[in-house]
Amino acid sequence: MKTTSIAVVAIIAATLSLGSQSALAQQTGSNNSFKSIPAAWEELTSSDFEIAVKQSEGVCIIPMGVIEKHGQHLPLGTDVFTSRESALRAARKEYAIVYPFYFAGQIFEAMHQPGTIAYSPDMLYNLLEETCREISRNGIKKIIFVNGHGGNTYFLQYFCQTQLAKERDYSLYLFTPAVDAETQKVISSMRKSKTGGHADEGESSTMLAIRPELVKMERATAESGEDQKRLNLPNAYTAIWWYSKYPNHYAGEASGASAELGKIIMEQKINQLAEVIKTVKADKATMSLQREFWQKSSK
Numbered sequence: 697m698k699t700t701s702i703a704v705v706a707i708i709a710a711t712l713s714l715g716s717q718s719a720l721a722q723q724t725g726s727n728n729s730f731k732s733i734p735a736a737w738e739e740l741t742s743s744d745f746e747i748a749v750k751q752s753e754g755v756c757i758i759p760m761g762v763i764e765k766h767g768q769h770l771p772l773g774t775d776v777f778t779s780r781e782s783a784l785r786a787a788r789k790e791y792a793i794v795y796p797f798y799f800a801g802q803i804f805e806a807m808h809q810p811g812t813i814a815y816s817p818d819m820l821y822n823l824l825e826e827t828c829r830e831i832s833r834n835g836i837k838k839i840i841f842v843n844g845h846g847g848n849t850y851f852l853q854y855f856c857q858t859q860l861a862k863e864r865d866y867s868l869y870l871f872t873p874a875v876d877a878e879t880q881k882v883i884s885s886m887r888k889s890k891t892g893g894h895a896d897e898g899e900s901s902t903m904l905a906i907r908p909e910l911v912k913m914e915r916a917t918a919e920s921g922e923d924q925k926r927l928n929l930p931n932a933y934t935a936i937w938w939y940s941k942y943p944n945h946y947a948g949e950a951s952g953a954s955a956e957l958g959k960i961i962m963e964q965k966i967n968q969l970a971e972v973i974k975t976v977k978a979d980k981a982t983m984s985l986q987r988e989f990w991q992k993s994s995k
Contacts (some may be wrong), residue, residue: 735787735794740849748793749835753977756836757790757968758827759783760852761798761844762801765809767895767946768915770903772811774895775801777846781906782962786969789975793836800824801848805938809945824855832866837983838976840869842969846894847938863990865984879964886960888952896921898961905958913953921946 731988733744733751740748759782771777772870776799783794799813800823806812814821841852856868875883889897903911927940941947 699982703924734854735784735791735797737793738796738960740793743974745834745864751837752792752836754836755838755840755973756831757783757787757792757840757842757973758795758831759842759844760798760848762803762806762847763799763811763813764806765811765895765943765945766899767921767950768918769912769950770895770900771907773797774899774903775799775844777907778899778902778962779842782965783842783968785962785966786973789966789970790973791973792840792973795827795831798827801845802844802851803847805847805935806945808939808943810821820851821855828866828868834862837866838869838979839866840871840972840976841942843870860986860989860993862935862995864986867979867986869950869972869976869982871969873965875964879960882960883957885955886957889949891921891923892948894921894942894947895950896947897950897953897973898957900950900953901958902961903955903957903958904955905962908955916950916953919944919946921948921950923947961992 721881726836733748734740735748737745737756759776759779761773761779761884762775763772764775765772780794780797783792786792787794800820802820803812803814807814809974831839840857843849843852852870856870885900887897898914900911900913904913921942921944923941923962924943925941927934927937929937
């Protein structure tokens with residue numbers, strides 16, 4: 697209990713210090729009707745929060761990532777910086793409340809690297825559960841997860857699926873973006889590298905587009921991002937798979953990164969997310985089906 701309390705305090709402290717970065721993003725919104733009220737939860741006053749709940753039609757985005765090494769050239773918070781910026785920009789196109797900087801995610805594979813924050817499995821699940829409950833208690837009944845970290849994918853899918861275990865008064869949606877064929881052609885034509893996966897040319901380009909002052913491109917070649925191929929286990933999964941490939945916690949080659957490429961990568965994701973927000977607002981079937989399911993499963 698004591699460890700959990702300390703961890704929660706750490707998350708709140710980081711949220712307050714890092715959340716202020718969203719102010720700049722709010723100043724350049726393309727939709728004037730949303731300029732008068734921020735999308736960022738922590739920037740709202742208490743009275744404006746009630747207005748925001750109505751304006752968002754009860755939709756909140758939790759942009760998620762982790763604190764982990766991204767080569768020697770990107771900041772530890774890269775995943776949350778990118779997911780939160782995507783959420784804030786999408787919310788300017790289709791208004792939704794955007795939850796503060798959330799970095800409690802699955803990152804055990806990087807515990808050997810300096811700066812990594814890896815909470816226990818129970819802590820990860822319980823904190824997200826409590827966060828969703830608190831969001832719901834504040835009148836928001838539709839929650840969208842926007843994930844910026846590959847290592848969170850299966851955890852978030854599992855978390856969403858377990859929501860059926862008992863009745864709740866809210867619905868969860870996991871944003872699952874996909875690059876369209878035309879945009880993928882443009883991205884492929886602009887990329888200088890052929891491999892990637894973590895702190896690579898694409899991710900580095902995204903950070904150059906949104907937070908260039910935090911990127912140290914002169915360090916991009918300080919370590920190898922090549923697959924070390926130290927395991928040969930066809931048709932079998934083991935937890936050490938990522939470390940076996942990328943012990944430097946860097947996958948790919950980032951030296952060719954550019955802000956121009958990052959803008960294209962971001963824009964297609966932002967547009968898709970704005971459409972998802974609109975779809976979720978209109979969705980009445982999910983909660984109706986949940987209630988039907990719980991009614992039948994409780995017999």
